[in-house]
Amino acid sequence: MIRMLSTILLASAAFTGSANAQSGTVDLAYVEWSDAVVATNILAAVLEDEGYTVNMTPLPAAAMWQAVATGEADAMVAAWLPVTHKAYYDELQDQVELIGPNIEGAKIGWAVPAYTDITSIEELKDKADLVENQVIGIDPGAGLMQASEQAIKDYDLSVNLMDGSDATMTAALKDAIDRNEDIVVTTWTPHWMFGRWDLKYLDDPKGSFGGEETVNTVARKDLATEMPEVHAILKNFKLTLEDEQKLMLENEEGKNPAESAREWVAANPDIIAQWTGK
Incomplete structure (x- = not known):
């Protein structure tokens, strides 16, 4: 960075x-x-x-x-x-x-649709296939992306962090929700997505994203x-x-x-x- x-x-x-x-x-x-x-x-x-x-x-x-x-x-x-x-x-x-x-x-982290059967980042170690082994990210080099890379290391995850933007991330989220599919996205509060969809942050027991x-x-x-x-x-x-x-x-x-x-x-x-x- x-x-x-x-x-x-x-x-x-x-x-x-x-x-x-x-x-x-x-x-x-x-x-x-x-x-x-x-x-x-x-x-x-x-x-x-x-x-x-x-x-x-x-x-x-x-x-x-x-x-x-x-x-x-x-x-x-x-x-x-x-x-x-x-x-x-x-x-x-x-x-x-x-x-x-x-x-x-404010806060940063990873979020999933409320219906997704994952509540913690730790669970992705065994359930990454639910989200096609991907985390949908934003701009490469953003602080959130740096923290996401750290989370992948901290939790020893076999997932790919996908570069993109705020717009591409929310578009992917909309598409998944429209199809009732599972997805993990990088996100932050405040963000309009929490007013439009029923989402939940994944717990971060190792504190990769701070408080x-x-x-x-x-x-x-x-x-x-x-x-x-x-x-x-x-x-x-x-x-x-x-x-x-x-x-x-x-x-x-x-x-x-x-x-x-x-x-x-x-x-x-x-x-x-x-x-x-x-």
């Missing part, structure tokens, strides 16, 4: 601009995971209402961290800690400011000095799992993420006032 950091500078060039306190422009980096899309669009709507121009740039996770570390992005709200993005944080912690959690109660995660806000080092109002909003920015997963499902069902974020902001003036201090 860390080896990727030396190769992602080209990806950072996708930014339309860099942080500029005088221009009133805020650059936000994010990963195109459904939870990060929701949170970043909500934050962008709030900042726009405060008079800022907001650029949102989707990047791979490693490039997202690097963009904030180099100052090409002002901030991001998609840092999964302490496990999923541990390698990125360990490498770049001296170059960024970890503001703190914006989502509590509870938080999704955190991370900013460039000098943001508090150069853009104190933006920094204050970032410090106060917090969402609930329930709210985020609701919007994630709406977006998955066809709603425009910017539109659903705008509607949520309009419906929650008290929360927004807490963030902006107004």
Whole structure:
């Protein structure tokens, strides 16, 4: 994962601009995971209402961290800690400011349909044939995939971890459920899939996926000095799992993420006032 950091500078060039306190422009980096899309669009709507121009740039996770570390992005709200993005944080912690959690109660792991006769990762040692000896994964190099590779070693499993994306993983899950077939997928909470289907996480007695995660806000080092109002909003920015997963499902069902974020902001003036201090 860390080896990727030396190769992602080209990806950072996708930014339309860099942080500029005088221009009133805020650059936000994010990963195109459904939870990060929701949170970043909500934050962008709030900042726009405060008079800022907001650029949102989707990047791979490693490039997202690097963009904030180099100052090409002002901030991001998609840092999964302490496990999923541990390698990125360990490498770049001296170059960024970890503001703190914006989502509590997050987690990562493997999930199956509720009807699947498996309740623990350990059982896959004897029941891998139920799922064709496969675990359906997401982007290669993602923290979740690194943890999945560790789980295969920890539990001595004879399964293949299949690379893909959030979209290909959920498509495979939908197809299996439509056919009433068994499947194991890499997943995380918050995610819209838990609002659409009856799923269960597999127990992880060896702790390969760690415990509870938080999704955190991370900013460039000098943001508090150069853009104190933006920094204050970032410090106060917090969402609930329930709210985020609701919007994630709406977006998955066809709603425009910017539109659903705008509607949520309009419906929650008290929360927004807490963030902006107004």
